[in-house]
Amino acid sequence: MLWFRRAQVAFVLVGVLVPTLCCDWLKRYTDLSDRCLSLLRDLGGPITNKEFPLPFPRKLYQQVKKSEAACKVTFVRNNLGHILDLYEQVNVSKVGWDADNLEELLIVVHRQKAELSACISPAKMEGCFSKELRDYYGRLTNATLNGTEGSSASWELIRSETKMHLQKLHLLVAAM
Template structure:
C-alpha cells in the first residue's frame, strides 16, 4: 500500500519537475525573442513615445521586491504583468491613430507570450494584488479620466513599454 503511494508521489514530483524544466527552457529560449518583437512593434505602431508621464506612480517597489523572489514567483509576476497589460488594451480604442497591423501583431504576440507563461504558472498561485491595483488605477486615471483619447492611449503605450522593458530585465536576471 505504502509502496504504491510512494511511487505515485515520485511520479508526480518528476512530472512537475519536467513541466518547470520545459517552462525554464521556453523562457530561456523564446521569451526574449517574443519580447524584442513586441517591443519593436510597440515602438513602430505610433509616432515617438510621449514625453508626458502618466499620473500614476510606477510600482518600483514591486519590481525591487520581485528581483529577490523565487523563480516561480518571478514567472507568476511576468505572467500577471502581461495579463494586466493585455487587459489595458481591451478598452475603447476608437481614438487610437496607431498602425492597425502593428497593433494587431503586438496584441497577438502579447497573447502568445501570456499563454506560454500561463502554462508555467501553478493555478494555485494567487495574483499579485498590488500589481492589479496599479493597473486598475492606471486605467481609471488615464484611460477613463481622459475619455479614452489618443493622448491617453499614448500614455498607456509609454507605460506598457516601460513595463515590458522591466520584464525583459527581470528575465535577464533569472539566468
C-alpha cells in the same frame, strides 16, 4: 530506504526546477520581448516623454526580483495579462495607431501569456503580488482613461508606461 531518499531528492529538485526548466519560453522570451517592444514603438509616432500621472511601481519590481523563480514567472504572466486587458480597450481609429501592428502586438503578448500559463500551477496564478499588480493597473486606468473617453493623449501615456513595463519584465526574465 535509499530509493526513498533518492525519490525525496528528485521530488525537491523537480519542485524547484520545473517552473524554470519546463518552460521553453525562457529561450524565446528575449525574441518575443524584443518583438513586443518593436511593435509598440511602431504603433504610432514617437513614444511620448510626458510625465506619467502615476508613479511607476519600482518597489514592486524590486520585491519580485527577490522572490523565487515560480513567483517571478507568475508576476510576468499576470503583468502581460493586464497589458492585454488594457490594450483590448483601445479604439484604434480614434487613437490613430496602426491596427495591424496593434493586432500583432496583442497576438505576441497573448502567446507569451499562454506559454507562461502552461508553466504555472493554477494555485500560483493568483499569488505572487497579483493583488498589488491588479491594484496598480486599476489606478493606471483611472489616472489615464477614465474621464478622457480614451483620448489619444491618454493612450500615448499608456504606451510609454507599457514600454517601461516590457523593459522591466525583459530584465526580470534575463536575470532568472
